[in-house]
Amino acid sequence: MIRGLSLPERQWALALSVALALLGxxxxxxxxxxxxxxxxxxxxxxGLGLIFAVGGALYDGDAPADRAGRYYDDPTRFGIVMTLxxxxxxxxxxxxxxxxxxWPEATPLWPWTSFGRLRPVHTTGVIFGFGGNALIATSxxxxxxxxxxxxxxxxxxxxxxxxxxLFCAWAVxxxxxxxxxxxxxxxxxxxxDLWLVVVWLIYFALYLRTLARRNEPHIYVANxxxxxxxxxxxxxxxxxxxxxxxxxxxxxxxxxxxxxxDAMVQWWYGHNAxxxxxxxxxxxxxxxxxxxxxxxxxxxxxxxxxSFWGIVFFYIWVGSHHLHYTALPYWVQTLGxxxxxxxxxxxxxxxxxxxxxxxxxxxKVRDDATLRFMFVAAVFYGLSTFEGSFLAxxxxxxxxxxxxxxxGHVHSGTLGWVAMIIFGAIYTLVPQYSGRAEMAWPRAxxxxxxxxxxxxxxxxxxxxxxxxxxxxxxxxxDQNGALSYSFIDSVRAMAPYYLLRTLGGALFLGxxxxxxxxxxxxxxxxPQGVVTGDHPLAPQPAE
Amino acid sequence: xxxxxxxxxxxSMGLVVAIIIVASIGGAVEIAPLFTxxxxxxxxxxxxxxxxxxxxxxxxxxxxxxxxxxxxMVRHLADEIDRYGPYSLAAESAWDHPMLWGSKRTGxxxxxxxxxxxxxxxxxxxxxxxxxxxxSIMPAYPWLTxxxxxxxxxxxxxxxxxxxxxxxxxxxxxxxxxxxxxxxPESDGADGxxxxxxxxxxxxxxxGDPARLTEMDAxxxxxxxxxxxxxxxxxxxxxxxxx
Numbered sequence: 001m002i003r004g005l006s007l008p009e010r011q012w013a014l015a016l017s018v019a020l021a022l023l024g025x026x027x028x029x030x031x032x033x034x035x036x037x038x039x040x041x042x043x044x045x046x047g048l049g050l051i052f053a054v055g056g057a058l059y060d061g062d063a064p065a066d067r068a069g070r071y072y073d074d075p076t077r078f079g080i081v082m083t084l085x086x087x088x089x090x091x092x093x094x095x096x097x098x099x100x101x102x103w104p105e106a107t108p109l110w111p112w113t114s115f116g117r118l119r120p121v122h123t124t125g126v127i128f129g130f131g132g133n134a135l136i137a138t139s140x141x142x143x144x145x146x147x148x149x150x151x152x153x154x155x156x157x158x159x160x161x162x163x164x165x166l167f168c169a170w171a172v173x174x175x176x177x178x179x180x181x182x183x184x185x186x187x188x189x190x191x192x193d194l195w196l197v198v199v200w201l202i203y204f205a206l207y208l209r210t211l212a213r214r215n216e217p218h219i220y221v222a223n224x225x226x227x228x229x230x231x232x233x234x235x236x237x238x239x240x241x242x243x244x245x246x247x248x249x250x251x252x253x254x255x256x257x258x259x260x261x262d263a264m265v266q267w268w269y270g271h272n273a274x275x276x277x278x279x280x281x282x283x284x285x286x287x288x289x290x291x292x293x294x295x296x297x298x299x300x301x302x303x304x305x306x307s308f309w310g311i312v313f314f315y316i317w318v319g320s321h322h323l324h325y326t327a328l329p330y331w332v333q334t335l336g337x338x339x340x341x342x343x344x345x346x347x348x349x350x351x352x353x354x355x356x357x358x359x360x361x362x363x364k365v366r367d368d369a370t371l372r373f374m375f376v377a378a379v380f381y382g383l384s385t386f387e388g389s390f391l392a393x394x395x396x397x398x399x400x401x402x403x404x405x406x407x408g409h410v411h412s413g414t415l416g417w418v419a420m421i422i423f424g425a426i427y428t429l430v431p432q433y434s435g436r437a438e439m440a441w442p443r444a445x446x447x448x449x450x451x452x453x454x455x456x457x458x459x460x461x462x463x464x465x466x467x468x469x470x471x472x473x474x475x476x477x478d479q480n481g482a483l484s485y486s487f488i489d490s491v492r493a494m495a496p497y498y499l500l501r502t503l504g505g506a507l508f509l510g511x512x513x514x515x516x517x518x519x520x521x522x523x524x525x526x527p528q529g530v531v532t533g534d535h536p537l538a539p540q541p542a543e
Numbered sequence: 544x545x546x547x548x549x550x551x552x553x554x555s556m557g558l559v560v561a562i563i564i565v566a567s568i569g570g571a572v573e574i575a576p577l578f579t580x581x582x583x584x585x586x587x588x589x590x591x592x593x594x595x596x597x598x599x600x601x602x603x604x605x606x607x608x609x610x611x612x613x614x615x616m617v618r619h620l621a622d623e624i625d626r627y628g629p630y631s632l633a634a635e636s637a638w639d640h641p642m643l644w645g646s647k648r649t650g651x652x653x654x655x656x657x658x659x660x661x662x663x664x665x666x667x668x669x670x671x672x673x674x675x676x677x678x679s680i681m682p683a684y685p686w687l688t689x690x691x692x693x694x695x696x697x698x699x700x701x702x703x704x705x706x707x708x709x710x711x712x713x714x715x716x717x718x719x720x721x722x723x724x725x726x727x728p729e730s731d732g733a734d735g736x737x738x739x740x741x742x743x744x745x746x747x748x749x750x751g752d753p754a755r756l757t758e759m760d761a762x763x764x765x766x767x768x769x770x771x772x773x774x775x776x777x778x779x780x781x782x783x784x785x786x
Contacts (some may be wrong), residue, residue: 101649104680105673115682116608178606182641211555219552227558232566239570246695246702252602254702259636260584261577264642268570276566305548316569325618326644327633332573339569398620402648470648475622484624487651492678510722 001158002057004067009155013054016159019086021047027191030249035179036191039170044167049520063154066483071144075157077523079137080426082165083130084516087419089172089357090125091509093118098502102495112176118179120187121172126414127185127277129168134422135281136161136203139226141429142288143207146223147214156206163199167192179251183266185273186240190253193241197234206231221304225284228312232276240269258328267319275315278414279381282421283311283350286378289425290354293371294364299356308347314339321392324401333394340392344385351382369449373424376453380416399475404497405418408460415456416506423448423515430519435527444518451511458503466497584633585773592638592708593768594740595696595718596725600765602699603758604643607684614645615654615769628655628770629780635773638708650681657771662749665763687759688750693719714739726760727753743771 005013024043029039097118100107132380140157144150151157171188174180175230207230211219242255257265291298298304311386320328320336355378358365365375387409391400400406427445431438439445473493476484551557567750589655592738593601594775604610615636617627624630631654636642645652660668664675672679696718717735728746736746751761770776 100682101680104682107682109683109685111607111686114607114684116611117606119608119611126556180608182605182607182608182610182643184646208555208559217553218549219555219558224562227555228562228566231559231562235563235566243704244702246698250695252695252699254640254699254706256640256706257642258638258640258706258708258741259642260633261574262640262642263636264574264577266641268574302545303546309565313565313568316566317573318569320573322646323644325620326616327631327636332577335573361700398618402614402646402652404649416763418699474626475620477622483622483638487626488676488678491650491680494680 001074001078002054003060004063004072005154006063007059009063009153010054010058012155013158014051014058016155017047017050019047021051021053023047024223031251032249034251034252035174035177035189036249038173038177039192041175042169042537043166047168048160050162067154068150068157070150071141072151072154072157073433075151075161075531076137076141076429078158079133079140079161080429080519081523082161083137084134084512084519086125086133086168087512088509088516089123090130091505091512093125094122095502095505095509097122098498098505100296102498102502103116105361114292117175117178117249120175123131123185124168124171124175124187127183127273128171129165131278131282131414131418131422132164132168133161134425135226135229135277135285136164138285138288138425138429139207139229139281140223142226142284143210144218146288146304147211149210149213149215151208152209152213156202160199160203163195163202163541165338167196167199170195170494174251181241181243181253183240183255184268187268189251190241190243190245191251193237193243195240200230200234200237201537204234220288221298222284222288222310225280225287225306229276229281229284231282232272232312232316236269236272236493240265242369260329263323264320264332267322268316271319271322272315274316274410274413275311278418279315282310282377282418285421285425286350286354286381286537289421289428290357290371290374290378293368293374293424293428294358294361296357296359296361296528299353300375303353307346307349307353310349311343314343314346318392322401323493324394324397337392337394337397341389344389347385348382351378351385354378354381369445370424370427372449373420373427373452376415376449377420379458380412380420384413384417397513399471400467403470403474404463404494405471406466411463412456412460415452415459419508419512420452423452423511426515426519430522431530433532434522434525436498436522436525436528437528439518440521440525441518444495444514448511448514448518449464451507451514454511455504455511456509457504458507459501462497462500462504466494466501469497584637586637586774587634590634590637590773590775591741591744592703592710592714593772594736594764595693595700595714595722595727596761597697597765597768598703599691599693599696599722599758600761600763601643603687603762604765609622610643610645612647612649612681614646614648614652617652617654623652624780627652629776632776632779634771634775638703640703640706640708653766653769655770657767657769662747662763662767663751665766666750666759669759669762685750685764687757689758691722691756691758691761693722693756696722722761723756725764726750726756729753 024040027036027040100115170192187402210393242256317339318336321340324333364371470490473485473490476482617623617630619630668675669684671683672681698714700710700718721736724730725736733746750757750759
């Protein structure tokens, strides 16, 4: 890692490590106790570790002289490792909390691992830890190839990745200690949020600086999506997390938003986290890795323009469909519903474009589990966007909202679409970086594929049943006009579905663990000297 | 159009600006009016803010992630009104930073929970849910018997006051004292709590032990306050039924 940096970059890295250690020390000293002090300690430890790592290698020979003529993939390799570590943590906690819904007695009698504290560890772990690292890591790869330019500098990708992972670690450890803003998918407290803004600005600057060095006149579609992801996530994150800390030396803050405004801001954020974190970024991934792996160009350039701007424009409106029949003004609910239905057009245009790209390569889909991951991702993307538009229709939502149907819907998108495209990208990149023709254990990729597909289907189908059962039981009246079921009747009816969804989740987790082990084996295996058809880097001026 | 885009995608800053504009329209149209239209939230005259003890309980509710399984938003649907009570009004959460409407009902909605069960029921249920409701899948919270930390309450009320919640100087200054007094009906401060927060405020030893102020006191006080901060919802729905 450090050997790839030039001497001035190493000096900068050392200075930044010292700054991080000092920041951690200041946080710990100011807070003295509680989550902020622990987080200060974590930053201090990380800073000290980096000081030793960088300092120890400060004069270890200069960076390779020919580095300007090669892509810079070390950060992406690191990002892939972090992606898989977070996958195991996030999905592991997910399976555990799913099991707690079936065996609530298994909850230990200490506070840190209670369901309510672990649930955001699962969501943050998989969305930001697993998904976020995968997005950042692949974006560096895609950006360089489609621009035929090396990353603008060698230091800032590390700042972005290490800083982002520190945010994730702060967030999940905070929840265990009981520190949370309670805003769904934005639970991290104010100082972690501020930290993420800094990291994100560096990420955005690196992206633009590298684009400025590109040797292709056009910016490729995948980069439009990655750009939309970076920009709009920044906008959402900042507005939703505006908060007033009780004290600068403490963890607790209050969001500036209240009541109905807070609800609207929260779901404007919440649904667009789905849109721009879990969709736009991953469409960027799809638009690069699917053509590369299948060896086919994107089916329609025009369709990708229409679907890109359609997604950027329509998605922002739809958050209010989370608030049907609530105290939110009716017209806002109606707008949310209308745009949700219209959103199906660009969504299916993207999914269709991806699937049509595979025309002429179906034999590869049959034979290559990696490409099959990407194909299944596109199919689940189409299915879950259809389901999403359907659930946003007001009368349908009256049945589905607050039930496990929503949870099933989310997982059809996250397991079936987001995780599948990530695994497809990882299985494409890891052998390439290791100079090998394929993963160390090719059969394990096949196993992973079927574990992932069966796990997703079991999970989603059981929660469809669970959600519809709940919804129908809650609204059932008997002949005398009284409600047929008490709430606890509906809880009792959930048991078999909760057991099945735990099983589905466990299968999916098993596949992810297999992927992590396979990646480890591949990265450690001796290179075979295979150079896969990488876009050649354009001749670079000397630095 | 295609020609325009052909040129746009050669400019990284052009794409950046276009994305920002296109992605801002929806949010601006939906969110901005909620702040400008007065009718969005009419604050009822009888609405009171949470007492310091209830606020401390609310923070425990956040800390333990209760909102992940319990909504506090009765929708405008017949079966919900029959099951839970009057549908929720925007005004009821007008001073809630953050709102806790929730998104999932693994357990029931609790917007109308206040007064539905006794304090003793809540205490027993939080210590061991299955002792009270055998089929419950709620986790047990035995650690809530810990002593409540009240030293930050004044600062928290002051912060909320800066955000527009009507906590005046007297309420901020007496926050810690009021929290203690609300759980000690016989103490001298009890009248102060009623004076500052209204006669309707429950002043009781919520966990059954007036000698100790515990997290259980705070959480039960909060749960018993749900749906009782204003009578507006009951009145509105009552009027609609009467018509």
